[in-house]
Amino acid sequence: MSKEKSGLRALIRGQSAAFQDMLAVLSDRGRRFFDNLPYGRPRTEDLKSLCELLLSSRGQASKSALSTTILDGFDRLDASGRRLFFEMLCDDFSIDTDDVVEAVNEYRGAPSPDSLARLQKASEPRRQELFRRLNHAPEGTARLVDMRKKLVMLLREHPDLSAVDNDLVHLFNSWFNRGFLELRRLDWNTPAAILDRIIQYEAVHEISDWDDLRRRIDPPDRRLYAFFHPSLPGEPLIFVEVALTKEIAGNIDQILAADREIAAPEELRTAVFYSISNCQVGLRGISFGSFLIKQVLEELAGDLPGLKTFVTLSPIPAFANWLRTKREQMDADSDISKILALLNDHGWTEDQVTRTKLEPVLTSLAARFLTKEGNIAGVPLDPVARFHLGNGARLERVNWLADLSSSGLRGSYGVMVNYLYRPEDIERNHEAFANSGRVVASNSVQRLADAAPELSEKAVA
């Protein structure tokens, strides 16, 4: 082992007196430190020492070098190494309760800007400052977003790590503040590298190839808008696809078909938001969607004064699952059960008779699911409904045979809905929903919901 490396390792273990010499070495070589690891991957204890060093460092250059070294080390960890790393952050970089108690008492005794500041510092987990310092590394923000992506994937099995996650979310909410987001329209003149991401990130209606993409961004009656952030250049955060149409679209095929007709500009009355995709797992829970829809709505209204109606064409991804659960609990011999049993037939969409029987049942059940039954404690079960209703949209229309793709059938038996955004009602709808869980729906949807059959449960023997 070379002198340099042994010195570094000694330093990390806190055994070295030659602090400043080591920092100089780190500053020069840190980046490649882990390249020469004698034993595969970084050890949690070494990363912990580096993190402690970073928190105690006062020099800018050493902060930057240390940050890069730590992030490089993290990148080399395997799944179990990452778990150990986050557990270390959870346990060793949290708060010290005794400190908090002491700080509270001090503040109580003599409230002052200083004692308040000390209290705040004591009750903030140390890892928050650690993350802020890691952000000083070149491309630090992007690397922390990537770190959180890996954390998010661990959360389900390791819920305690959400203490670490909360701190990242807190910082990201600040860094990805609305004021820093830049709305851009993407079209056929957009750099290919960005369009390539769109193809990858589209999560609702898959983009099959570049020709498909072009059909969604190039014609004069199609738009795609995305949010970008200065720290993630070239990386969309979220995007929405919009079709400009004469009337409210009730069918995804008529929007995506390769051979559809392009409407004349002067006939366009309606903007249909037919796909919204979040792009960054590492930013999950940092909400951009609401801003995006409203800003795009303003943009479109400004550009095209002829547009009068702004709606979505949305899936009901939780509907089919909910209905399956219901069906399992129902008396299999009831009339309604028999009708629903037609869904078991693989080719049901192609049989006219079957479709005619299913239509009134499924559409009314979908309306009921969204407006009433799907609500738990005033919150709709369906995530897409939650999103748009929470934004202040109104549930406007239920569409039959609206998405016959395999994912559309799997998620909601091909039913889709339109949520209507009326600028003048958005606040009112939002408050009704937020305060009392009331789902604002059009009269026709309400009537449809009222007409839905009862799904009575099996009598328990």
Add this chain to the structure above:
Amino acid sequence: MSKEKSGLRALIRGQSAAFQDMLAVLSDRGRRFFDNLPYGRPRTEDLKSLCELLLSSRGQASKSALSTTILDGFDRLDASGRRLFFEMLCDDFSIDTDDVVEAVNEYRGAPSPDSLARLQKASEPRRQELFRRLNHAPEGTARLVDMRKKLVMLLREHPDLSAVDNDLVHLFNSWFNRGFLELRRLDWNTPAAILDRIIQYEAVHEISDWDDLRRRIDPPDRRLYAFFHPSLPGEPLIFVEVALTKEIAGNIDQILAADREIAAPEELRTAVFYSISNCQVGLRGISFGSFLIKQVLEELAGDLPGLKTFVTLSPIPAFANWLRTKREQMDADSDISKILALLNDHGWTEDQVTRTKLEPVLTSLAARFLTKEGNIAGVPLDPVARFHLGNGARLERVNWLADLSSSGLRGSYGVMVNYLYRPEDIERNHEAFANSGRVVASNSVQRLADAAPELSEKAVA
């Protein structure tokens, strides 16, 4: 008073049930709400109600409208209105100590991500969330920077308001994180609007007019670099002016003279940072200078491999004041007092004999001031010294008759110094200074300091 306005005011005072209706009105009209004030300026109590409303609001659009309304209201306040506003934020939007105690106890009893989150929330003054929401207004960040500018001007007389200031600083440190700063070289091709700001903001060596500015940015041996932030487009945050020279410059005149010779590119060996100016009062205390110098240093080293030396040419703004105080305490009949008395003579710089007498005394005293006597508890009295030594620079040279402008004479009797930035020593110097307050100085400066005369105080009778 119109229905609309009375409704709004009722709302603000919490008397209205028609919450959502009012929000809709506010969303439309909020911006112009204060335009129609029947009595001059907004009242603190109304602003407080609006702030409470903003903190309790859950809708995005209402947040944005309310934020704008509050910021508009703030803009209309006069000096005393602003003081009342900040006092209100200080008193009514702080923490609730009982809540903190309760949250501590809960966390102690059952540590979990949730109880930790509650503790953090309880110990964070409510105004932090308030500021985050105000940031959602269009141009929110710029308006909050402006708000803090006004707060900073009140702090000296109202030190308790620093509790509010701490929260803004906390947020700004996050929002103006290094990773979001963009370094730009400004030259004669830069938009005039930005150059105009440079003329205004130059704080060290005044820029007299556009010709003067051009001499500092257009010739091939002059550079000006500034940091920008995406939320303040067109507004430099801090900038540094650099002269590329053959040798270390010891005189500001030879840098700024209109008729100086322009050195051939291949002769340039030295970069002299001769002026650094912070631009935004509202960002005071958010440190950019250290990053700026180091990033510019890297940029220059990459561009011009011939550059070997990176120094400043800096004033010693606290020197003359320190010396005046000393002189008042000295025996007026001592030899050294008599020499220093020559400084009282208005035209001393033009008399060769006087200058010869003063040179050894003043330069050695300046060296001693910076390295020893000017230190209080290991921190130099001089702010410029504090900045560069804290960055890891070395005090390299003391220059006699280096700035004969009136501000140069007033601040330091025309003496200037060079601080040397040697990339390989920066960390070492910084740590020495940060940990033990040791001022790293060249041998020649140390010798000069050792040679300084004693400024013995008057014997007290």
Add this chain to the structure above:
Amino acid sequence: MSKEKSGLRALIRGQSAAFQDMLAVLSDRGRRFFDNLPYGRPRTEDLKSLCELLLSSRGQASKSALSTTILDGFDRLDASGRRLFFEMLCDDFSIDTDDVVEAVNEYRGAPSPDSLARLQKASEPRRQELFRRLNHAPEGTARLVDMRKKLVMLLREHPDLSAVDNDLVHLFNSWFNRGFLELRRLDWNTPAAILDRIIQYEAVHEISDWDDLRRRIDPPDRRLYAFFHPSLPGEPLIFVEVALTKEIAGNIDQILAADREIAAPEELRTAVFYSISNCQVGLRGISFGSFLIKQVLEELAGDLPGLKTFVTLSPIPAFANWLRTKREQMDADSDISKILALLNDHGWTEDQVTRTKLEPVLTSLAARFLTKEGNIAGVPLDPVARFHLGNGARLERVNWLADLSSSGLRGSYGVMVNYLYRPEDIERNHEAFANSGRVVASNSVQRLADAAPELSEKAVA
């Protein structure tokens, strides 16, 4: 003399066989060839040889090197050297009449694409191809524009050189074709280097400093538009300054005053083109002005639908001279002569009585000058009138005491006029003027012209 140089000179004189070797040398060293001239400046005969070499060369690299060498050589010539150079181009790079005759006969005998091509080639002066090849040098177009600038300054004394000038004009008309011009609005965000040119090039109402400039481009009711060409980046070709006003402005002071009021956007009804300046002497005679006005007019009409009237506020630069000549021929004792004699009084503009006497006489004479008397063979004597009437504008109004600057008084005794651009009349007016020399004027101007006093000449004894 080094081997290399002697080889080069030998080559130029046609004595060398080692053609390709020399070209290689030239390609490498050509640029600095003239740096080492043993005797001051390039000789015409050497430049001629280089030009012949360039015309006979077939290699691209050698063309580029030779072009640069020739242009470098031209740059080193003094005034008499330049005259000799242009005379050489005039005499030695023209057509060969015998060749033309032969080509005509050949074409007559057997018209074909080939014989036509040969005829054209024979009747095109060889210098046209020479200029085209010089254009291959880096920045060739800009350097040829500069060459013509120097030629233009010689034309008055050496009218025969206009044969060379015609060829440059022919090429420039092609290269600076309207399709290649880019219209840009310049404002306070424009790079300072370009604004600096505007200050220099303004030829009508001098821009006194950067504050004055800012007043002309920054307020919302002021505009400045310029044409640029890809081959002269950073160099405006021509620009126009526009004031947006409520009514037709009759006075340059009310437009340029530092303390004028800024009109509210919704009140703006009129665009006043108050200054048009050509920037490049080397492009004299290549007409951009007509395009510029019309394109700016379209741009403004699109931006601000409230604008209803498009006028100029223009000087009458030839008026005072014309009147002075008239006065010399008049009977000094006539009434009108006596009134006009008041103009000899230096301070006449400040005396109310004088002004009252002069107003009807001068304004009516100006109207007559522009509409009738100033016409020679149907072409107005006044160049500004020629320009705007030729563009299809109408002479709309005569303004008294409209420009009291010294240049305004010297050129037209302070009188200014408005030319009105009505899009729907432009073609009609233009054709009337172009075909029959008819000056289209408003009724009020025509009445004014009719009312003008007779300037009867002295009776010859």
Add this chain to the structure above:
Amino acid sequence: MSKEKSGLRALIRGQSAAFQDMLAVLSDRGRRFFDNLPYGRPRTEDLKSLCELLLSSRGQASKSALSTTILDGFDRLDASGRRLFFEMLCDDFSIDTDDVVEAVNEYRGAPSPDSLARLQKASEPRRQELFRRLNHAPEGTARLVDMRKKLVMLLREHPDLSAVDNDLVHLFNSWFNRGFLELRRLDWNTPAAILDRIIQYEAVHEISDWDDLRRRIDPPDRRLYAFFHPSLPGEPLIFVEVALTKEIAGNIDQILAADREIAAPEELRTAVFYSISNCQVGLRGISFGSFLIKQVLEELAGDLPGLKTFVTLSPIPAFANWLRTKREQMDADSDISKILALLNDHGWTEDQVTRTKLEPVLTSLAARFLTKEGNIAGVPLDPVARFHLGNGARLERVNWLADLSSSGLRGSYGVMVNYLYRPEDIERNHEAFANSGRVVASNSVQRLADAAPELSEKAVA
């Protein structure tokens, strides 16, 4: 027929007096004039009248409106209409020989700038000025390029139209002058619309899809450069694809393979220009290729100082045809004929024995074809050879089994060659080739050519 239209038609036929009125109408409505054609397509006689009108017009606005009207009319013509249109330009917009004779005589009698100008004007076909005026229409240049595209397609059957073509080429040579071309590197960040054109225009080695394209522009050892012109934004004129490699590539597959290894930057020594495609049929004959190769060569040499060798990997598209002709004339029983007969076997490339027999014969014949036999009057038959040798490259190497695609086998039995560009030899090679038709080849290629078998013709009985 409406009044307006009948007026227009009357105007065009020269029967109307209301010239200026009609122009005003045309200016407004011209664009849509042909939309209302009562009889399908524009008539040649009407287009002729419009062209005459354009040549006689003096107003800018009318020129622009007329130009657009004519170009719109041309766009509506079918193939035979276009032929008539070009014949009309050929016959009616040429020169008047009597005028030329008169002008020559006048110039002979009294040479002056004016008489010279008249001579030039007389000998320039009137259609040149017509084209210059058509260029004033919005997007005029692009529309004229498109017009020539259609002319080029007629030339083979109507060679007399080359008189018209010569005039367009003359103007395009001026407008697409090297000085106006902009070199851009295209990569994965280039707008998709431009990359889409590259896929369409690639003429040498087809780009199968976006993945294939990405492999040619995104990896660090691949480059694509194109020329653009300000009048054709978004339209590449010509582009070249470059592979950076360790050694001279002798096989197109190793360059294009999807699974090839990417070389480390520090290993790259060689730039291989493996595909050059002209994009615009309408600019055929306007040579950009030579500039492009040399400018890209300079760009690469500047970027990557490690590059030492610049070669092409080129097809020999005329080789197989030449050899087929030769074989038809040969004695079918000769040894060499028998070997060459193996080429008739469809799967010859996959049989090791066959390949071993063919290799020495085909490679040596290719070498001889390019260096000797393929020359007619000193000009190689092969167009690719003509291009690179004319640029000053050297024929460096013959590569066996270098392109086994169907087009590669069809054109040259899979043989490819490298042309070497050595900056220091380019001029010398070029002059040798241009003056004496000498093909500069490496020693190995010369030896190979010398070793080629004789292709003796059949003895005539």
